Amino acid sequence: MKGREVSNDEQATLKYDDKGLIPAIIQDDSSGEVLTLFWMNDEAVRRTSESRRVWRYSRQHGKLMLKGETSGDFLDVRRILYDCDEDALVVRVQPTGAACHTGERSCFYRELNTAGG
Numbered sequence: 001m002k003g004r005e006v007s008n009d010e011q012a013t014l015k016y017d018d019k020g021l022i023p024a025i026i027q028d029d030s031s032g033e034v035l036t037l038f039w040m041n042d043e044a045v046r047r048t049s050e051s052r053r054v055w056r057y058s059r060q061h062g063k064l065m066l067k068g069e070t071s072g073d074f075l076d077v078r079r080i081l082y083d084c085d086e087d088a089l090v091v092r093v094q095p096t097g098a099a100c101h102t103g104e105r106s107c108f109y110r111e112l113n114t115a116g117g
Contacts, residue, residue, distance in 0.1 A: 035099035073097030
C-alpha cells in the first residue's frame with residue numbers, strides 16, 4: 001500500500017477529538033501486521049514525524065512518551081498515512097523489538113470467543 005504524499009503546499013488538516021487526540025494504528029511496514037493502537041496529540045504527531053520514531057500521548061499518565069524510551073523497543077517510522085476523514089492515522093513502522101508493554105510482538109495477541117465459532 002503506497003500512500004499519496006502531501007506536498008509542502010498541500011497540508012493535511014488532522015481532526016482531533018474533544019480531548020485533542022487522534023487514534024494512530026501502528027502497523028509493521030514489512031508484514032502489514034497491526035502492532036498496537038496509540039493515541040496522539042498534535043505534539044506527538046509532530047515529534048513522530050520529525051524524529052521518525054513513534055511518540056504517543058499516554059492517557060493514563062497524562063504525558064507524551066517515546067515508545068521504547070525505557071524498554072529499548074523502538075518503532076522506527078517508515079511513513080504516516082491518514083484516512084479520508086483526516087481523523088485517524090496509520091503509522092507504518094519497522095519495530096526494533098516488542099511493540100506491546102507485555103513483551104509480545106503485537107498488543108493484539110488475544111482473541112475474543114465469538115458465538116458460533
